[in-house]
Amino acid sequence: MSERNERGEAGADAAERRGSAAPDVIASALEDEIARGIYPADSRLPTERELCARFGASRATIREAISKLKHDGIVRSRRGSGVYVARPDNSFRMARAAPTPREQAEIFELRMIVETAGAARAALRWDEDDMTAIGEALEAMRRAAGDRAATVDADTTFHLAIARATGNRYFNDFVRLLETSLRTNVALSYSPADWDEEQFQRNYSEHVAILRAIEARDAERARAAMLIHLGTAADDAGLTEVLSNLRP
Amino acid sequence: MSERNERGEAGADAAERRGSAAPDVIASALEDEIARGIYPADSRLPTERELCARFGASRATIREAISKLKHDGIVRSRRGSGVYVARPDNSFRMARAAPTPREQAEIFELRMIVETAGAARAALRWDEDDMTAIGEALEAMRRAAGDRAATVDADTTFHLAIARATGNRYFNDFVRLLETSLRTNVALSYSPADWDEEQFQRNYSEHVAILRAIEARDAERARAAMLIHLGTAADDAGLTEVLSNLRP
């Protein structure tokens, strides 16, 4: 054990040798390098043996990590040959690291399609529990004023509550997928630098408008309110022009 | 080798001992049993050792299979305790095995939202390659008349080609996810019993209408044509009433 700890302090890869998180950590490290272009599409990753040496892990652990990347469609393996970086477009991979403005705009476009339709359906289908959940998320947002991370959380919770109110489980799942993967994107709709009170108030008002429209069971108003909200969020993120220019 | 072959013929699990597909096969078998309720939510799967005995595979292979299920959110493992079936709703899990009519209807609803919007965008954004791909998928569909599996394939390819023509990568990814997971669902829009020539012709005509609208760069017509097509497919699948009654 103490020998293990000494090795743990030996270098920059120390964190990558920690116990049961090792395959996840290794997979993330490799995924990051792939995303940064260190291993471009169709290039070959280091062999398992090399990765064992690099990460100080057993072959089983390395294989576990590679398996995760394979499952995510990021890499493919060929027996006898090696593990290769898959071409993009292999799976539903949301922008994880530093999405480009174009990627952000594409996500917003998808959100606008799905979440406006979701708001309209929620307006027609909500029940007491749904409305309570939406209201609580809005209240949490109000209380979180001044705290950027907390307002982002409440914002996400609000959108998920609406998706749940559609009564369509797949709708709910997909919006959760979008919202979860878009945490960075949602965060980007607020200035990372300083708390912007004016922007928060505007954003909060848009959320109130959405809730009111849904509460009134007015599907078209709900749709419009959601569209306004998402459009404004895209504007705040500086994506107006990119969004209107989608497609090269 | 010959000893291996003899063991391979020893019983009903013979196919499950085949070479490099074993972890996939084992994962699918377990997933099927979970879906059929043999292992309900929160119940514990057999131990790795038991699964090794059952499938005649090494522990590494079993772990590979379990890892796939973990990655899909179907199971969770607790070190020292066992592998447990996860509660539903853990991830974006499309209906895989025998979706209920309600599940099918929910998927159709989501498709109607996403794919109608996709057709409209494809109409505005397609380029020569896109149109060639859409046209080829339609041609493949025509040639596949009489062969149910091949027409389903071509049908899927058609929809994916349209998604690609949106020029939005996330759109493309999501429609692929829907189409991929919905292979059973798309298949259900055709009678499993017998080839239905009249239905095929109608379906094919709807696809022609979609292609024409997109080709003409008429977004609203494309949207309408896709809606008609998906609505008819839902009708053919016997989902009309369920779809209109979504939400308990």
Added chain:
DNA sequence: CGCGCCATGTTGTCTGACAACAACTGTGAG
């Protein structure tokens, strides 16, 4: 009755080996 200890069981990781491929190099024949 509650807590602590011990034995047993289970997953996570490590090590070494062999099987099944893939890629490369060298040699011989046409």
Added chain:
DNA sequence: CTCACAGTTGTTGTCAGACAACATGGCGCG
């Protein structure tokens, strides 16, 4: 000189055994 075949080396997929890090259950003592 070119091509095909054989052999060698390398890499992933699977197997087997071992130990680490947990979890669970039972028993004994206060």
